[in-house]
Amino acid sequence: MLSVKTPEEVIEVINKNFENLNRIETVGLLDSLGKVLAEDIVCQEFIPNFTRSTVDGYAVISKDCFGCSESIPAILPVTEEIEMGMMPTKTLDKDTCMKIPTGGALPENADSVVMLEYTEDYGDGSVGIMKPVAPAENVIFKGDDKKPGDILLAKGCKIGSKEIGALAAMGIRTIKVAKPLTIGIISTGNELIPSSETPKSGEIRNVNSDLLAAIALENGCKYIDYGIIKDEEKLLLNTVEKALEECDLVLLSGGSSAGEKDYAARVISEKGEVLFHGIAMKPGKPTILGKALGKPIFGLPGHPVASYFVSKLFVCYAIKVLRGENKKMIRAKAVLTESIESNHGRAQYGGVFLENKNGKLFASPVHSKSGLITTLAMTDGYYQIDNECEGIAKGNEIEVLIYEG
Amino acid sequence: MLSVKTPEEVIEVINKNFENLNRIETVGLLDSLGKVLAEDIVCQEFIPNFTRSTVDGYAVISKDCFGCSESIPAILPVTEEIEMGMMPTKTLDKDTCMKIPTGGALPENADSVVMLEYTEDYGDGSVGIMKPVAPAENVIFKGDDKKPGDILLAKGCKIGSKEIGALAAMGIRTIKVAKPLTIGIISTGNELIPSSETPKSGEIRNVNSDLLAAIALENGCKYIDYGIIKDEEKLLLNTVEKALEECDLVLLSGGSSAGEKDYAARVISEKGEVLFHGIAMKPGKPTILGKALGKPIFGLPGHPVASYFVSKLFVCYAIKVLRGENKKMIRAKAVLTESIESNHGRAQYGGVFLENKNGKLFASPVHSKSGLITTLAMTDGYYQIDNECEGIAKGNEIEVLIYEG
Numbered sequence: 001m002l003s004v005k006t007p008e009e010v011i012e013v014i015n016k017n018f019e020n021l022n023r024i025e026t027v028g029l030l031d032s033l034g035k036v037l038a039e040d041i042v043c044q045e046f047i048p049n050f051t052r053s054t055v056d057g058y059a060v061i062s063k064d065c066f067g068c069s070e071s072i073p074a075i076l077p078v079t080e081e082i083e084m085g086m087m088p089t090k091t092l093d094k095d096t097c098m099k100i101p102t103g104g105a106l107p108e109n110a111d112s113v114v115m116l117e118y119t120e121d122y123g124d125g126s127v128g129i130m131k132p133v134a135p136a137e138n139v140i141f142k143g144d145d146k147k148p149g150d151i152l153l154a155k156g157c158k159i160g161s162k163e164i165g166a167l168a169a170m171g172i173r174t175i176k177v178a179k180p181l182t183i184g185i186i187s188t189g190n191e192l193i194p195s196s197e198t199p200k201s202g203e204i205r206n207v208n209s210d211l212l213a214a215i216a217l218e219n220g221c222k223y224i225d226y227g228i229i230k231d232e233e234k235l236l237l238n239t240v241e242k243a244l245e246e247c248d249l250v251l252l253s254g255g256s257s258a259g260e261k262d263y264a265a266r267v268i269s270e271k272g273e274v275l276f277h278g279i280a281m282k283p284g285k286p287t288i289l290g291k292a293l294g295k296p297i298f299g300l301p302g303h304p305v306a307s308y309f310v311s312k313l314f315v316c317y318a319i320k321v322l323r324g325e326n327k328k329m330i331r332a333k334a335v336l337t338e339s340i341e342s343n344h345g346r347a348q349y350g351g352v353f354l355e356n357k358n359g360k361l362f363a364s365p366v367h368s369k370s371g372l373i374t375t376l377a378m379t380d381g382y383y384q385i386d387n388e389c390e391g392i393a394k395g396n397e398i399e400v401l402i403y404e405g
Numbered sequence: 406m407l408s409v410k411t412p413e414e415v416i417e418v419i420n421k422n423f424e425n426l427n428r429i430e431t432v433g434l435l436d437s438l439g440k441v442l443a444e445d446i447v448c449q450e451f452i453p454n455f456t457r458s459t460v461d462g463y464a465v466i467s468k469d470c471f472g473c474s475e476s477i478p479a480i481l482p483v484t485e486e487i488e489m490g491m492m493p494t495k496t497l498d499k500d501t502c503m504k505i506p507t508g509g510a511l512p513e514n515a516d517s518v519v520m521l522e523y524t525e526d527y528g529d530g531s532v533g534i535m536k537p538v539a540p541a542e543n544v545i546f547k548g549d550d551k552k553p554g555d556i557l558l559a560k561g562c563k564i565g566s567k568e569i570g571a572l573a574a575m576g577i578r579t580i581k582v583a584k585p586l587t588i589g590i591i592s593t594g595n596e597l598i599p600s601s602e603t604p605k606s607g608e609i610r611n612v613n614s615d616l617l618a619a620i621a622l623e624n625g626c627k628y629i630d631y632g633i634i635k636d637e638e639k640l641l642l643n644t645v646e647k648a649l650e651e652c653d654l655v656l657l658s659g660g661s662s663a664g665e666k667d668y669a670a671r672v673i674s675e676k677g678e679v680l681f682h683g684i685a686m687k688p689g690k691p692t693i694l695g696k697a698l699g700k701p702i703f704g705l706p707g708h709p710v711a712s713y714f715v716s717k718l719f720v721c722y723a724i725k726v727l728r729g730e731n732k733k734m735i736r737a738k739a740v741l742t743e744s745i746e747s748n749h750g751r752a753q754y755g756g757v758f759l760e761n762k763n764g765k766l767f768a769s770p771v772h773s774k775s776g777l778i779t780t781l782a783m784t785d786g787y788y789q790i791d792n793e794c795e796g797i798a799k800g801n802e803i804e805v806l807i808y809e810g
Binding site: 030054259 | 435454459488489492507509510550558568569571596597601603606607608612613615619709736765766778781782807808
């Protein structure tokens with residue numbers, strides 16, 4: 001029998017035993033996409049660095065236009081036409097205005113911009129302002145967004161397109177990021193054949209090697225695939241030894257339950273320490289986490305769906321710990337379109353199809369008695385219900401994690 | 406004045422004017438990760454291809470164990486020990502059992518498996534079964550999951566790790582996918598300087614070139630960056646011409662509003678047709694979509710945040726249309742931690758920080774008067790409220806799109 005940990009306890013074990021490897025590389029701006037920031041990015045400048053208009057129109061002193069209307073416009077002489085990329089040559093005098101494009105620099109004394117739509121050009125060097133404007137309207141002031149010393153991006157943040165935009169706005173062209181980890185993947189089991197072959201009765205295609213490689217790639221890691229290793233302890237021991245030397249994290253798939261030929265726990269304890277054997281989750285119970293050469297080594301269930309959820313929840317978490325990444329996961333609420341049965345005291349995970357309808361988000365759990373990996377294909381996310389929950393009835397809400405579309 | 410389209414009308418325009426390019430390439434399994442499937446994958450086999458056990462235990466005929474208990478176990482002789490990867494050599498006789506590992510092939514006649522935990526090995530070639538088992542319990546039957554002819558993965562699906570797993574399970578090693586698109590990126594504006602330089606007053610760093618390149622890469626596209634083009638119509642015309650020849654979709658950033666020096670609309674109409682000018686959204690109103698050489702060309706706002714949301718919503722949609730990808734976007738519901746003000750009759754978009762607390766999902770909208778791109782950094786998603794909504798008060802629910810963590 002396995003002495004099982006709850007999912008929360010598994011997270012604690014990972015936090016306690018492993019830490020940021022602090023292996024850092026410096027890359028160019030666009031090469032940092034999808035990587036994890038290894039330094040705080042501190043603002044060196046005012047953003048924006050000059051006060052500017054957010055519309056096409058006329059820069060004014062707002063007081064000069066108070067009370068104007070379509071029938072009684074404020075008539076102001078245009079003293080300058082401000083060009084994009086140029087500073088105004090004069091300051092703005094009372095009861096005058098300057099023509100300004102979107103993004104143009106405001107002249108001194110101006111506190112607002114009237115949109116072109118609310119003005120009329122009289123063709124004699126003056127315009128009529130037909131709608132009053134509040135102070136600061138249609139204007140962004142210097143430093144409104146960030147000031148020198150503000151933290152722009154915090155260490156551990158994953159760099160996406162919007163962070164690339166923020167870095168470009170700051171003039172930052174090279175960034176310190178966590179070096180990609182290398183994940184070692186070993187599949188064990190006498191029943192396994194390469195997935196290119198047609199299984200004879202009793203044989204099963206090796207799915208986990210490709211599945212785990214894809215998860216490694218999706219998470220910005222490299223991988224080494226050590227292939228299918230037969231259920232022979234010595235052979236497995238040698239392969240694990242090699243993988244531990246060459247990789248930052250090792251995934252040993254299959255042989256993780258407590259049956260006679262399940263070598264995973266024995267091999268891990270021979271090379272290091274078994275931190276726990278068994279997680280109170282479904283699917284995924286026969287999972288092992290060990291520590292060898294200071295590195296995490298997971299014994300994953302051979303069942304691909306179990307292996308998938310354990311990887312999504314805990315292998316990905318360990319990857320984040322090793323490269324110092326933020327570990328936040330966001331769960332949304334969705335209305336169940338059919339009931340989910342009791343999970344027998346274990347946290348339970350399963351794929352869902354999601355649909356927005358009438359302003360609500362609906363989750364339809366995957367129909368699958370077998371729970372094979374093919375049933376997860378094309379799902380939009382997965383649900384999680386905790387170990388104390390005895391199932392959720394149709395029409396109630398459930399927590400889901402959404403894959404980005 | 407712009408004649409604006411609603412976001413829904415923009416989607417219609419894209420659907421009506423553009424279609425799947427049907428440019429297909431064949432790639433190896435792991436190289437298909439993140440790509441769009443260009444063929445239906447039809448099941449050729451039974452999945453699973455033999456009836457198997459989901460637990461370690463004893464294969465039985467369930468009727469033989471009805472009524473057994475810890476005090477009155479059913480005592481059955483063990484006629485065979487089934488090995489992983491091997492078929493049983495005999496059929497199961499009434500009132501006997503066979504030892505079977507997780508994943509082992511069920512013998513003929515057996516209809517269920519009793520878990521090891523509920524048995525006792527008497528050491529004399531028989532075991533005691535201490536808990537009855539229902540027919541089909543702990544068993545996956547041949548073809549339970551998929552049968553020959555079933556669609557396994559539909560054309561248009563984006564291939565993630567779980568789809569890689571499903572393909573490996575089917576023995577599929579090469580896949581037809583949509584060829585990556587090439588996105589042309591042109592930034593215009595006399596005020597723009599390369600983002601590596603320090604802006605003098607009136608100048609602005611070019612953010613959009615990198616931002617749009619990152620969005621292209623995040624969406625599995627290639628890009629060609631045509632740099633910053635000064636506001637000269639002839640120069641811009643030549644660059645747009647070149648980009649239209651070399652790329653599948655062109656993004657022209659800046660000069661998209663209706664000011665005098667905003668050449669985007671004129672250049673697009675000279676090379677092809679302006680489909681619309683203006684979207685009823687905030688930010689992002691001064692957006693143009695054109696069609697030239699049959700290709701989409703967007704005139705994007707120079708303002709990076711506006712450019713970001715327009716790209717997320719409509720450029721990414723157009724990319725999906727061109728490569729035949731499913732266009733589903735999933736919106737979750739979150740509770741607002743502070744009110745969002747009226748959007749003046751336009752659909753409104755903004756970044757949010759998300760947090761799960763007490764079983765609910767909370768959204769805190771980004772604080773930013775300026776709405777500069779730096780304020781979007783490190784957000785977890787974005788909200789959308791439609792044009793009829795006059796703002797949403799704190800404590801109410803709002804629809805959010807979540808970036809995957």
